Amino acid sequence: MKKKFGRNGAAGVTADVFKHASLCAQIVEADSGAGVRIGVVESFRIGDRAGVENVLADLHALRVADLRTSISWADWDRPEGEAWYSWLLPYLARQVNVIPCVLYTPLSQALAPRVSAPPWDPKAYGDFIDVLITRLGSCFEWIELWNEPDRLSEWDRTLDPHWQTFCAMIGGAAYWAQRRGKRTLLAGLNAFDPNWLELMFRRGVMQYIDAVGIHGFPGTSEANWESWPAVVQNVQQILTQHRSGAEIWISATGYSTWRHDEYEQLRAFARALEAPVERLYWLGARDLDPEFSTRDGFHADDRDYHFGLRRSDGSEKLLARLWGEGGLDAVCEALEPHPGARRSAAKPTQPVVITGGAGFIGTNLAHRLASDGERVLVFDNLSRPGVERNLKWLLETHGKRVQVEFADVRNPYALRRAVRNAKQVFHFAAQVAVTTSLANPRHDFDVNALGTLNLLEALRGADDPAPLIFTSTNKVYGGLDDVRLSCEKDAYHPLDPFLREHGINESRPLDLHSPYGCSKGAADEYVIDYARTFGLPAAVFRMSCIYGPHQMGNEDQGWVAHFLICALEDRPLTLYGDGMQVRDVLYIDDLVEAFLAARSQMRNISGQAFNMGGGPPRALSLVELIDMIVDLHGEAPACESSDWRAGDQRYYVSDTRKFQDATGWAPRVDPEEGVQRLYEWLRRARGLEQVRAVGAASRNGSFRRKTGMRSGLVAQDRQERAGKASQPY
Numbered sequence: 117m118k119k120k121f122g123r124n125g126a127a128g129v130t131a132d133v134f135k136h137a138s139l140c141a142q143i144v145e146a147d148s149g150a151g152v153r154i155g156v157v158e159s160f161r162i163g164d165r166a167g168v169e170n171v172l173a174d175l176h177a178l179r180v181a182d183l184r185t186s187i188s189w190a191d192w193d194r195p196e197g198e199a200w201y202s203w204l205l206p207y208l209a210r211q212v213n214v215i216p217c218v219l220y221t222p223l224s225q226a227l228a229p230r231v232s233a234p235p236w237d238p239k240a241y242g243d244f245i246d247v248l249i250t251r252l253g254s255c256f257e258w259i260e261l262w263n264e265p266d267r268l269s270e271w272d273r274t275l276d277p278h279w280q281t282f283c284a285m286i287g288g289a290a291y292w293a294q295r296r297g298k299r300t301l302l303a304g305l306n307a308f309d310p311n312w313l314e315l316m317f318r319r320g321v322m323q324y325i326d327a328v329g330i331h332g333f334p335g336t337s338e339a340n341w342e343s344w345p346a347v348v349q350n351v352q353q354i355l356t357q358h359r360s361g362a363e364i365w366i367s368a369t370g371y372s373t374w375r376h377d378e379y380e381q382l383r384a385f386a387r388a389l390e391a392p393v394e395r396l397y398w399l400g401a402r403d404l405d406p407e408f409s410t411r412d413g414f415h416a417d418d419r420d421y422h423f424g425l426r427r428s429d430g431s432e433k434l435l436a437r438l439w440g441e442g443g444l445d446a447v448c449e450a451l452e453p454h455p456g457a458r459r460s461a462a463k464p465t466q467p468v469v470i471t472g473g474a475g476f477i478g479t480n481l482a483h484r485l486a487s488d489g490e491r492v493l494v495f496d497n498l499s500r501p502g503v504e505r506n507l508k509w510l511l512e513t514h515g516k517r518v519q520v521e522f523a524d525v526r527n528p529y530a531l532r533r534a535v536r537n538a539k540q541v542f543h544f545a546a547q548v549a550v551t552t553s554l555a556n557p558r559h560d561f562d563v564n565a566l567g568t569l570n571l572l573e574a575l576r577g578a579d580d581p582a583p584l585i586f587t588s589t590n591k592v593y594g595g596l597d598d599v600r601l602s603c604e605k606d607a608y609h610p611l612d613p614f615l616r617e618h619g620i621n622e623s624r625p626l627d628l629h630s631p632y633g634c635s636k637g638a639a640d641e642y643v644i645d646y647a648r649t650f651g652l653p654a655a656v657f658r659m660s661c662i663y664g665p666h667q668m669g670n671e672d673q674g675w676v677a678h679f680l681i682c683a684l685e686d687r688p689l690t691l692y693g694d695g696m697q698v699r700d701v702l703y704i705d706d707l708v709e710a711f712l713a714a715r716s717q718m719r720n721i722s723g724q725a726f727n728m729g730g731g732p733p734r735a736l737s738l739v740e741l742i743d744m745i746v747d748l749h750g751e752a753p754a755c756e757s758s759d760w761r762a763g764d765q766r767y768y769v770s771d772t773r774k775f776q777d778a779t780g781w782a783p784r785v786d787p788e789e790g791v792q793r794l795y796e797w798l799r800r801a802r803g804l805e806q807v808r809a810v811g812a813a814s815r816n817g818s819f820r821r822k823t824g825m826r827s828g829l830v831a832q833d834r835q836e837r838a839g840k841a842s843q844p845y
Contacts, residue, residue, distance in 0.1 A: 152389060155182025155215075156425075157368050157399040161408075162191060162200045171401045172211055174426060177440045183208060184215045184260065184367065184397045189244050190231040193222040202252065209255035215301065215397075217260035218245060218289075219270065232272045232411075238285035245289045249296045259293050260367065261286050262303035264331060266312070269411045279312075283319040290324035304329030304367040307338070310350055317358050327394070328355070329367030335384050336372045336419055344391035363394045370399030372419040377530075378434035378497060379522035385435055386451050389444070403428040429556070434498055441501075450504045467493040469538040469582070471525055471571065472545030474503040476667040476674065477587070479510060480704045481542060481711055486514040495534050495545070497524040502668040509666075525567030532574040538582040540715060543571055546636070549672035550591065553632035554762060564635035565642070572646045572654075583653040583718045585711060588640040588725065590660050590768045593620060594627030601767055607737035608698050608767045619700065619732050619769035622658075622725055630762055640725065647723035655714055655721045660729025660770045663790065664704030665797040676701060676741060679753065680795050683745050684804060688754040692761045695738040700729040700769040703790035706783040713779040721778050729770030734787050744788065748795045 156178075158171050175183065185208070191197040208214045218241075225240050226233035235241055245259065265271035265282055276282055290300045302325045305312060316322050328351060334341040344366070351364050371384035388396055403424035404410065410420045421428075425436035438446045468485050470478045473494030482492045492514075498504050510518050523530035525545045535541055546564050547553065553560035568586065575581040599615065601608040610616045628637040640656050647654040661676065663669075669677025682689040710728060714721060736744075746752050776782055785793075799805075 152391075152393065153182060153395045154180060155184055155213075155395060155397040156180055156401050157184045157370070157397045158401040159186040160204065162194070162196055167402075168204065168207065170430060172208075174401045174436070175212060178425070178436070179443070181212050182215070182395070182397070183212045184217060186263070187216040187218045187248065188220045188231075189218060189241070190220040190222045192244070193224065205252045205255040214256045215258045215260055216248070216256055217263050217301075217303075218248065219262045219303075227275050228272065230272065232269055234272065234276045234281040235285065238281050239288055241285045242289040242292045246292050246296065249293065249298060253296065253298065256298070258299045258301055258327070260301040260303065260329065261289050261293075263368075264306040265303055266305045266307065266309065270306075279315060279319070283316065283321050287319065287321040287324060290321065294324055294326075299326040300324060301327045301329050301365065301367060302362075304331040304365075306331055308332065308347055308351070310354055313351065313354050317354075317360075322358065322360055322362065325360075325362055327363040327365050329365050331368040332366070333370060333372075333399075334387070335380055336370070344388055348391050348393055364392075365395040365397070366391055366393050367395075367397050368399050369396070370423040372422045373433060374419045374422040376497070376524035376526045377522075378499070378524070381433065382435045382438070382447060382451060386448060398425070399423045400425070402426045402430070437501060438504070449508075450498065465491070466537055466539040467491040467519070468540045468542070469493045469495055469535050470542045470544060471495045471531075472543075474498060474507040474510070474520075475500060475544060476506075476664070477662060477704065477707065478542070478544045479503075479506040479666045480664060481708050482510055482518060483513065484708050484712075486510070486517040490517070492518045493521060493534060493538070494518060495521045495523060495525075495531070497522065497545075499524075500668060506666050525570055526562055528570040528574065531570050532577065535571070535574050535582060536578060538578075541571070541575065541582045541584045542711065543568065543584060543586045546587075547632070550630045550632045550762065551672050553630055553635065557631035560631045561635045561638075564632070565638040568639035569642055572642060572652065575652055576646065576650050581652050583715065583722075584643065584655075585714055586639065586643045586654065586656050588643075588656050588658045589633070589636045590620070590658055590727070590729075590765070590770070591630065591633040592626050592628060592637040592640055592658060593624050593765075593768070594629040594633065596620070596765050596768060599767060603696060606696050606739040607735075608696050610767060617732065618773065619729075619735075619771035620727060621771035622727055622774055644723055644725060653718050653722045655718065655723070656725040657710070657714075657728040658725055658770075660727070660768060661699040661701045662704055662707050662729075663701055664794055667704075667794070675699075675738070676791065677794060677798070679738075679741055679745060680749075680791070680798055682753040683749045683751075684795075684798055684802060686753075688756055690756045690758050691738055692758050693764055693766070695742075695755075696766075697764065698735050698737045698767045698769060700731055700735045701787055701790070702728065702730040702734065702783055703785035703793070706730075706785055709784075710775065710779075710781050713781040714775075717779045721775075724774075724778075726775040726778075727770040727772060728775065729772065730783050730787070731772050732769055734783065735769045736787055741791070744791050745795075748792060 156175060160167055175181065187201060188197070192201060205214060205216065220231040221233055221235045223229055223231065225235045225237065227236050263270055265273070268274070271282065273279070286303070293300050302316065308330050313328070330347060330351060332338055332341065332344070332347060348364055355362055355364070366388060369388050371381040373381050385398065400423050403426070404421040405428050406421055410416065412420065415421070424433070426432055432440070435447065438450050468490055470482055470492060472478045473482050473492070474496040478494065478496070482494060485492050494507065494510070496503065496507070498507070507520065521530065521534050523534070525531060545567060547560045575584060600611045602611055626637055628634045640658070643654050643656050646652045663674070663676035667674050667677040669675065669681055679689060707728070742752050742755070
């Protein structure tokens, strides 16, 4: 498998992102631990300077200073080609160590009208290498001669069945490259063939070769793969037999995440690190732009489009995130956080399966179940930053009672395997942010709606379907713009006495706002309908704001934790809207009790949706939470204001009476106690000393007094609102 040309994206960094490429190379070698020099494979379309900048930024984030990139002999002959490469190679060389891979025959010199055809004069390739070295040789030390000549799209061997032209072309070019002071890398095959390497020796090519490149894509295209050490050993035996001192490199390897299995990309990378080679080049920095063709055709093989460490929009995959955050140590630690995390065909007998089980809610539920002696199967792709720490804690705490399936809900086959013998399924895996859904609605739909449908189908196909509890969202009720509100003591309240006393109940019609609301609403309705139509035992929780330990809050999701984290880390937070929007908050322990209550009453509640939160007694505005933080922390986090966001509700409080009547459940933890518990957990997790005694400041007006918020953030229209506390909104 090989990526071809095609990039997108905006300019990201300037030319000075690196101080010196040689210094970066030393850092990378030290970081690898094994002495393997790690680089990345990436190619660029003519004129795509923004793509170049983005990739350089990606390499900088990973502390990688080696880049293997394509130089198209055919493109050089185009009117703009020479000028492009005359800019590209010097620009790259000022920031990274470049190895140009020179390939593709100009049509004017090809035996057939395609760039994979051999040149009619084999010496012409060597002449081009000589020109390239003369003009741009100061930019590189090594040069690679062609690429994957066993692929028809790279070298049309039907026109050169005995490799006569190829050997003459590569041998001559390698001879001149060495004479010009360059070191030579032999093109790696798509699938290593020892007979082909023997042929290179018999034809005299290898006397001019300084390193042999090997390619391999286990898990993506290699059907009979042994292992990297075995492949390298086969190459070394041939080199030793011919008394060659050539180095052995992995000049291209990677893993396509076209099935959303980013953890397997992580594993493939770690396996490649085990190879006894001098260098390893990982394909590639970014996924291909889906709007462009590969050399094999437009989406002829979708695997070709998903080899990147980042997606085509620049967002990080799991390997890139862990590598960038903690280096190769973090990659290895995520692979085997505990023996219980090893993937195995043997699944625990009748486990409780939790999709998204390494997330905040999943971790707390898994901990409770495992503490009660149950076996838990965590189904998670580790896509949310920080959840790997949750998983490590679970595995260290509970050992073999917790097992892990590293997979994505967009993979129906992985889901089918996971739930085949389940006795209960909790479905938490989701794309959880309105803002993310606005940026990428298709991804949001695929994860939330299609992922839930995959799970429902997996359960429907089981001999004895496990009961399902699915967490939906209050966003399915839309903006609630028809609820008339008053502003009282820095919080919105309904004018309707019934709503004020009880909150929003399940009779409220669905009104799906934002792609996130649509995808979660669709999943919500699918779960209810599968219970009705197919008899699956299933219930839906339409969640309000949940908070507690193991929450990785950010400004898009988990706002209680996010506010506390900003205070502890002395980071500013942004208040969207006026800060008076109200949510009912529910401490995680109370939610776990609700899950267990629902589980025990599934026969009675199946096919129903329940609003789940703390209810009116546990309703807070953003400003009121900040006042609580002042009491706990001694000062409020610095706040900045911004406009309302799409889909924001000024008021949402759950009416939980339907669920309470069905199960007898009721929340127990008040916001003051719950927020203090979370604050203490976050403080301990960060190794911070307590700033001040809890309760040292009065909640009444403390944040407003310390920040002057009334003059800025909360009430920018203070003059208009003066004397209008009960004005309806």
